Each structure stands twice: as structure tokens, then as C-alpha cells.
Amino acid sequence: MEKKHRNILQCNRVNLVKALDPSDMFDRLLSKRIFTQDMIDEIKSSGTRRDQVRQLVQDLETRGNQAFPAFIECLHETGQHNLADILLGGEPQIRPLPIQSRPIVRPLPVYSPMDINKPVYPAQSVTLTPTPPSYPAHLYQPLTTSPSLGKGPDTFSSYKMDASPCGHCLIINNVDFEPLSELSNRTGSNIDCDKLERRFKSLNFIVLVKKNLKKKQIMQELLALSEKDHSQFDCCVVIMLSHGTEVSHSRFPGAVHGVDGPSVPVQLITNYLNGKNCPSLQGKPKLFFIQACGGGDKDTGFEVSPDEASCIMGGPDDESDAMPLSSSSDSLSTPSDELDARATLPTPSDILVSYSTFPGYVSWRDPWAGSWYVETLDKILEVNAANLDLATMLMLVNNEVSQNSAKGLYKQMPGSFNFLRKHLYFQAQPCQ
Numbered sequence: 033m034e035k036k037h038r039n040i041l042q043c044n045r046v047n048l049v050k051a052l053d054p055s056d057m058f059d060r061l062l063s064k065r066i067f068t069q070d071m072i073d074e075i076k077s078s079g080t081r082r083d084q085v086r087q088l089v090q091d092l093e094t095r096g097n098q099a100f101p102a103f104i105e106c107l108h109e110t111g112q113h114n115l116a117d118i119l120l121g122g123e124p125q126i127r128p129l130p131i132q133s134r135p136i137v138r139p140l141p142v143y144s145p146m147d148i149n150k151p152v153y154p155a156q157s158v159t160l161t162p163t164p165p166s167y168p169a170h171l172y173q174p175l176t177t178s179p180s181l182g183k184g185p186d187t188f189s190s191y192k193m194d195a196s197p198c199g200h201c202l203i204i205n206n207v208d209f210e211p212l213s214e215l216s217n218r219t220g221s222n223i224d225c226d227k228l229e230r231r232f233k234s235l236n237f238i239v240l241v242k243k244n245l246k247k248k249q250i251m252q253e254l255l256a257l258s259e260k261d262h263s264q265f266d267c268c269v270v271i272m273l274s275h276g277t278e279v280s281h282s283r284f285p286g287a288v289h290g291v292d293g294p295s296v297p298v299q300l301i302t303n304y305l306n307g308k309n310c311p312s313l314q315g316k317p318k319l320f321f322i323q324a325c326g327g328g329d330k331d332t333g334f335e336v337s338p339d340e341a342s343c344i345m346g347g348p349d350d351e352s353d354a355m356p357l358s359s360s361s362d363s364l365s366t367p368s369d370e371l372d373a374r375a376t377l378p379t380p381s382d383i384l385v386s387y388s389t390f391p392g393y394v395s396w397r398d399p400w401a402g403s404w405y406v407e408t409l410d411k412i413l414e415v416n417a418a419n420l421d422l423a424t425m426l427m428l429v430n431n432e433v434s435q436n437s438a439k440g441l442y443k444q445m446p447g448s449f450n451f452l453r454k455h456l457y458f459q460a461q462p463c464q
Contacts, residue, residue: 214293315382
């Protein structure tokens with residue numbers, strides 16, 4: 033879909049959710065080959081009319097350049113002319129916020145000791161020398177080191193990671209995309225998948241690889257993983273290798289595409305394994321590695337001093353996993369639990385999401401060697417997993433990937449959202 037049409041849908045999302053009746057449009061969108069029957073069924077099962085409209089608009093943005101004109105035709109054919117006119121009128125006008133004038137600051141009066149009733153205003157500003165506040169002396173005492181702040185895998189500050197096997201690892205590898213998705217095939221992703229499968233098997237995980245999944249199938253695999261009994265394991269890992277896009281969110285940015293085009297928000301992916309939806313993983317680390325674009329921007333970097341300029345050149349054929357901005361629902365609906373007087377942890381605790389690129393930017397992949405991020409992550413894990421904690425290793429990955437340069441111009445910066453409460457050390461043998 034063209035960017036201007038996508039912007040029109042996003043700017044008028046509230047109007048569409050409020051007024052659109054999707055029931056008569058499904059057959060028409062199907063006959064115009066905008067949606068498949070599976071997509072129609074998924075939209076119908078998404079919930080209320082408003083939920084169906086949200087899903088319909090989200091999926092529509094991924095269905096190519098003919099999707100918007102066909103949608104307008106369907107609106108006219110179903111008698112929803114007002115909505116069609118609103119969309120054809122373009123983006124709604126946004127009223128600018130009034131400019132608020134800054135208040136005039138007048139110096140405080142200085143009272144003369146001879147005449148307490150007559151304030152004297154200084155002709156010039158008065159410079160006040162701040163005096164440090166006085167605090168109780170015990171607050172200045174140096175902090176003592178808690179046993180939980182020690183270093184190394186054997187201290188209280190580390191997650192238990194000695195179960196055998198350590199846990200489940202699900203890898204979803206989307207390589208071949210359907211023509212209607214308008215997404216290119218991800219040459220080189222199989223190389224990434226093979227590396228990560230070998231690596232996490234060597235770290236004593238039960239690895240399951242799923243290839244070329246549609247959006248609905250991705251969600252089914254995540255649901256199946258959340259329904260497993262993880263009580264005998266110490267950790268769970270999910271790896272997503274796909275095209276990506278930027279979406280609205282409240283906690284974890286980004287989304288990954290199914291091979292049919294529609295995307296699954298990263299926040300929804302993590303919700304399947306959080307403390308509410310997967311009780312047997314409560315208090316245990318849940319790790320998510322996302323090799324996908326965070327958006328469509330390409331980073332050209334900035335000049336640095338010669339000491340920082342140890343740049344590694346990427347190949348001329350490096351590809352990105354980018355898709356344009358879209359909007360999506362970002363929560364997994366579950367029945368709410370009653371409050372209980374017991375010790376609790378925040379719902380997103382013990383979750384780490386590692387992204388191949390900074391939110392909003394593309395992620396680069398070599399068709400012959402795999403992605404920069406996975407290649408570097410695999411190498412860092414191989415060399416350092418026996419001695420370093422995960423957060424430190426991801427910082428090493430960030431540094432090394434940031435030295436790369438695609439086509440001699442574009443840069444990439446990985447990063448992570450870390451909600452872990454302790455150090456995490458994998459089961460690994462020292463590198464020979």
C-alpha cells in the first residue's frame with residue numbers, strides 16, 4: 033500500500049472503528065482478492081465489531097497498492113458513502129495548539145530593615161549562592177555490599193540455570209513470503225536459523241524450529257509454548273527471524289510479519305509467556321531475540337574520532353528486513369484474576385527482548401552470510417557464554433554490530449529492553 037493511503041487509514045482509524053460496518057464487506061474484499069478466506073475468518077473471530085474493524089484496517093495496510101482503492105469501492109457498494117468521502121478527503125486537519133506566552137518573572141522584593149512595610153525591588157537580578165541541604169549523618173555512610181550483589185554465576189544475584197535441559201527454545205524462521213504480502217523473500221535467513229539452532233542446543237535447550245508461518249500460525253505456536261509445563265525448566269527462549277515493522281505500543285516496540293503479510297506485535301509475543309499467561313514460567317527468565325526491522329529508516333551514522341572509526345564494511349548486496357509503519361493492537365486479552373494478599377512480581381518481570389536494530393530503523397542481512405546481528409550474537413555466545421552474563425554479552429553484540437557499514441554508508445544499532453531481575457549465565461563449556 034502506498035504511504036499516503038496508509039497515512040489516511042491511520043489518521044482516520046478512530047472514525048473507522050466508530051462507524052464502519054464490516055459484515056457486508058468481507059465477501060467483497062474476498063472477491064476482489066484483497067483478503068484470503070483465512071484472513072477473513074481470523075478477522076471475524078477477533079471479537080466485537082470494533083475489534084474486527086481494527087483487525088481489518090491493520091491487515092488492509094499490508095495488502096498492496098490495490099487494497100485502498102478496493103476498500104473505497106467496497107464502502108460505496110455497501111452504502112457507507114460518508115466513510116468513503118472522509119477517506120478520499122485525505123488526512124483530517126489537525127488544529128494547532130495555541131501558543132502560550134511565557135510568564136514575566138519579576139524579582140522578589142527585598143525588604144528594608146528600617147521600613148518593613150515598604151518593599152524595595154532590586155534594579156539588578158540577585159544571584160543566590162545555594163547552600164547544600166543538611167541531611168542526617170547516617171545517610172552519608174557508604175553502602176555496604178549485599179551478598180546478592182556479588183559477581184559470578186554462583187551468587188544469589190543469578191538466576192537458577194542448572195536444569196537439564198535448561199528449557200524450551202522456539203525459533204520461527206520466515207523466509208518465503210506470499211506474493212500478496214508484497215514482502216521479498218529473506219535470502220540468508222536459513223543461515224541465521226542454523227547457527228542459532230546449533231548454539232542453543234549447545235546451551236542445553238530443547239530447540240523447535242518452525243518455518244514460513246502465517247500470522248495465525250505464529251500465534252498458535254506461541255500459545256502452544258505458553259501452555260507447556262515449564263515447571264522442570266529454568267528458562268524459555270523465543271527467536272523471531274522475519275520482516276518487521278514499527279507499530280504503536282505501550283511497552284515493547286515493533287512487530288514481525290507472517291509470510292501472509294499481517295504482523296504480530298512484539299508486545300503480544302511477550303505477553304504469551306508473561307507471569308499471568310504462563311504460570312509455570314513465573315520468576316524465570318523469558319528471552320526474546322528479534323531479527324527483524326524496527327521500521328523503515330536507514331541510519332547513516334555520524335562522524336567520530338579516528339580512535340572510534342574501526343569500521344567493518346558490509347557487502348554491497350546487504351538487504352534490510354524493513355516494512356513501513358503500521359498500527360496494531362498490543363495486548364493479549366485474558367480473564368482478569370482476583371486480587372490476592374500474597375507476594376507478587378510485576379507482570380513483565382523476568383523478560384528480556386533483544387532487538388537486532390534500534391526502534392524505527394532497518395536491520396541488515398547478508399544473503400550469503402546471514403544477518404549482522406545473528407552472526408555477531410552467535411560468535412559472542414560461542415566465545416563468552418561460559419564466563420559472562422547475558423546483559424554483558426548483548427552489550428558486546430551492540431558494540432560490534434555498530435562497527436558494520438552496509439553499502440559503505442548505512443549503520444545498525446541493536447539494543448534490548450531488559451526486565452530481568454538478576455544476572456543470567458547460560459550452561460556453557462569454556463571455548464576451546
